[in-house]
Amino acid sequence: MAKRPHVFGVVLAGGEGKRLSPLTRDRAKPAVPFGANYRLIDFAISNLVNGRYLRVAVLTQYKSHSLDRHIAQTWRMSPLFNNYVMTVPAQMRLGRRWFEGSADAIYQNLNLIGDEAPDYICVFGADHIYRMDPEQMVEAHMQSGAGVTVAAIRVPRDEASRFGVIVPGSNDRIAKFEEKPTNAQGLPDNPNQVYASMGNYVFNTKTLVEAVRADAENKDSAHDMGGNIITDLVNTGQAAVYDFSKNHVPGSTERDAGYWRDVGTLDSYYDAQMDLISVHPVFNLYNFQWPIHTSMGSLPPAKFVFDQDGRRGSAIDSMVSAGAIVSGGTVRRSILSPGVNVHSYAEVEDSVLMNGVNIGRHAIVRRAILDKNVQVPAGARIGVNLEEDRARGFTVSENGVVVLGKGDVIPAPGQG
Numbered sequence: 071m072a073k074r075p076h077v078f079g080v081v082l083a084g085g086e087g088k089r090l091s092p093l094t095r096d097r098a099k100p101a102v103p104f105g106a107n108y109r110l111i112d113f114a115i116s117n118l119v120n121g122r123y124l125r126v127a128v129l130t131q132y133k134s135h136s137l138d139r140h141i142a143q144t145w146r147m148s149p150l151f152n153n154y155v156m157t158v159p160a161q162m163r164l165g166r167r168w169f170e171g172s173a174d175a176i177y178q179n180l181n182l183i184g185d186e187a188p189d190y191i192c193v194f195g196a197d198h199i200y201r202m203d204p205e206q207m208v209e210a211h212m213q214s215g216a217g218v219t220v221a222a223i224r225v226p227r228d229e230a231s232r233f234g235v236i237v238p239g240s241n242d243r244i245a246k247f248e249e250k251p252t253n254a255q256g257l258p259d260n261p262n263q264v265y266a267s268m269g270n271y272v273f274n275t276k277t278l279v280e281a282v283r284a285d286a287e288n289k290d291s292a293h294d295m296g297g298n299i300i301t302d303l304v305n306t307g308q309a310a311v312y313d314f315s316k317n318h319v320p321g322s323t324e325r326d327a328g329y330w331r332d333v334g335t336l337d338s339y340y341d342a343q344m345d346l347i348s349v350h351p352v353f354n355l356y357n358f359q360w361p362i363h364t365s366m367g368s369l370p371p372a373k374f375v376f377d378q379d380g381r382r383g384s385a386i387d388s389m390v391s392a393g394a395i396v397s398g399g400t401v402r403r404s405i406l407s408p409g410v411n412v413h414s415y416a417e418v419e420d421s422v423l424m425n426g427v428n429i430g431r432h433a434i435v436r437r438a439i440l441d442k443n444v445q446v447p448a449g450a451r452i453g454v455n456l457e458e459d460r461a462r463g464f465t466v467s468e469n470g471v472v473v474l475g476k477g478d479v480i481p482a483p484g485q486g
Contacts, residue, residue: 075188075189075190075208075212076186076187076188076189076190077123077188077189077190077191077192077204077208078123078125078126078127078182078183078186078188078190078191078192078275079115079118079123079125079126079127079191079192079194079204080126080127080129080176080182080191080192080193080194081100081111081114081115081118081126081127081128081129081194081195081196082129082172082175082193082194082195082196082269082295083098083100083111083128083129083130083134083137083157083196083197084098084129084130084131084132084134084160084169084172084175085098085099085100085132085196085197086098086099086132086133087099087102087132087197087334089334089335089336090102090333090334090335090336090339091465091475092441092465092473092474092475092476092478093336093339093439093441093473093475094133095475095476096133096136096475096476096477097133097135097136097137098130098131098132098133098134098136098137099132099196099197100137100196100197101134101136101137101140102197102339103407103424103425103442104199104333104339104342104343105343105346105355105362105389105405106389106390106391106405106406106407106408107364107366107391107407107408108362108364109137109140109364110196110197110198110199110333111128111137111140111141111196111197112144112362112363112364113198113199113200113201113362114194114195114196114197114198115128115145115155115363116360116361116362116363117194117200117201117202117203117204118192118194118204119155119363120203120360120361121203121204121205122205123192123204123205124147124151124153124154125152125153125154125186126145126154126155126156127156127158127179127182128141128155128156128157128158128196129158129169129175129176129179130157130158130159130160131159131160131169131175134157134159137157138157138159141155141156141157142157143365144363144364144365145363158179158182160175160178170293171291171292171293171294171295171298172293172294172295172296173281173282173285173286173291173293173294173295173298173299174282174285174286174293176193176278176282176295177282177283177285177286177293180279180282180283183275183278183279187275188275189274189275190208190211190212190272190273190274190275191272191273191275191278192204192207192208192270192271192272193270193271193272193273193278193295194269194270194271195268195269195270197332197333197334198268198269198330198331198332198333199329199330199331199333199342199353200268200329200330200331201319201322201326201329201357201360201362202221202270202314202317202319202330203317203318203319203320203360204270204272206316206317206318207219207221207270207272207312207317208272210242210310210312210316211272211310211312214241214242214243214310216242216243216308216309216310217273217274217276217277217281217303217308217309218271218272218273218274218277218278218281218299218300218303218308218309218310219271219272219309219310219311219312220236220244220267220268220270220271220300220309220310220311220312221267221268221269221270221271221312221314222236222265222266222267222268222311222312222313222314223265223266223268223314223315223328223330224257224260224263224264224265224266224313224315225263225264225266226262226263226264227254227256227261227262227263227264229266230250230251230252230254230264230266231250231251231252231254232250232266232332233250233264233266233267233332234247234248234249234250234266234267234296234297234300235247235248235249235250235251235254235264235265235266235267236264236265236266236267236311237255237265238257238258238265238311242310242311242312243307243309243310243311244304244309244310244311245304246304247267247296247300247301247304247309249296249297249301265311265313267296267300268314268330269295269296271295271300272312277303277308281299281302281303282299284302285298285299285302314328314330315328319357319360320359320360321357321358321359321360322354322357322360323350323354323357325350325351325352325354326351326352326353326354326357329345329352329353331345331353335467335468336439336465336467336471336473337467337468337469337471339439340422340439340467340469340471343405343422343439344403344420346389346405347387347388347389347403347404347405348387349387355389366391366392366393366408367408369391369392369393369408369409370392370393371392372390372391372392372393372394372395372396372406373394373395373396373397374395374396375395375396375397375398376397376398376414378398380415381398381414381415382398382400383396383397383398383399383412384396384400384401385400385401385402385404385406386401386402386403387402387403388401388402388403388404388405388406389404389405389406390406390410391406391407391408391410392408393408393409393410394406394407394408394409394410394411394412395410395411395412396412397411397412397413397414398413398414398415398416399412399413399414399415399416399417399418399429400416400417400418401418401419402417402418402419402420403419403420404418404419404420404421404422404423405421405422405423406418406423407423407424407425407426407427408425408426409425409426409427410423410424410425410426410427410428410429411427411428411429412429413428413429413430413431413433413448414431414432415431415432416429416430416431416432416433416434416435416446417433417434417435417436418435418436419435419436419437420436420437421435421436421437421438421439421440421453422438422439422440423435423440424439424440424441424442424444425442425443426442426443427440427442427443427444427445427446428443428444428445428446429446430445430446430447430448430449430450431448431449432448432449433446433447433448433449433450433451433452434450434451434452434453434454435452435453436452436453436454437453437470437471437472438452438453438471438472438473438474439471439472439473439474440452440474441473441474441475441476441478442476443476443477444474444476444478444480445480446480447480447481447482447483448482448483449482449483450480450481450482450483451483452464452472452474452480453471453472456470456472459472462480462481464478
């Protein structure tokens, strides 16, 4: 039996996530809650761990306290075989400066790679929603003979300007890499599609170390993994592409196979949440063969109380977490996180309520994202009149989703 290669996981989790504000006002983007029980970073780490890659460094930077705490409390693994998931903040090892880009983050932490001495390195982004078996990608990389392999997903050609776009060459090599092109070249087998980079890479260790060292010496570089490192390796013929559609995850359904979402905007984040709650979900959290791991703490079961006409605790086409109480209110097509309370006669529709949100009596919440511990007064209206919401200083997305961050104050009716 062939010896299994030593693979080290590096998760890039320093993203500021400005376009997700106010959800990123007090936390790094990878720490933003998702799907009631999870954080965005849980998806990348779960994929690595489910793929039996049990030594993972998470490189953090921006407002990382809640992310550091989540990793410490959730991702504890047995030290018996030296398995770990550890956060690594910017430590100024190479001078009094923070990480100046994703490539620089790796360059400043080459000591981790030297200590681990892996054969290959999976460099994954921390803020996408997907399932992926990384072993299959590593195997494809080993067979390719390339220095780096880039995971790619087919997207409509008219969406190319949102992504780094890969132009495939022969033998799965990348012929060209374009950052957010306005006139992208379609794929040979489908001119209406392009390969979008997923921000997941498998490197030969030597290739990555040499690439980030060379990049560090380039004063004109933005020190970006995609725009600089991958582009340079493409230009020297060392980069291969891995078609994500070929990745088979145990337990996946025909409907959710190949699902991947970049939740970089409020609307894409909201849409990905709504993908979870249909009868046959576009992304199925209930795949127990490839679980998304997290920690929820010691919480009691969800509770639904009152069964009277007009005052019935119910949740339809929704996901309700442990610790939530629906007390005589009505919830439709929504996601309720731990500790949410929906009181009598309240209506919640098409919304995402994070930990500890409290919805007062007779309140109405529609097409909204309410961050942790937001208190909605009795009788308040959110998402009913968007102009009124804007006038009150609430964030309203391009698609009309009302977003309140932690600490946002909702005046009681008649008080503002």
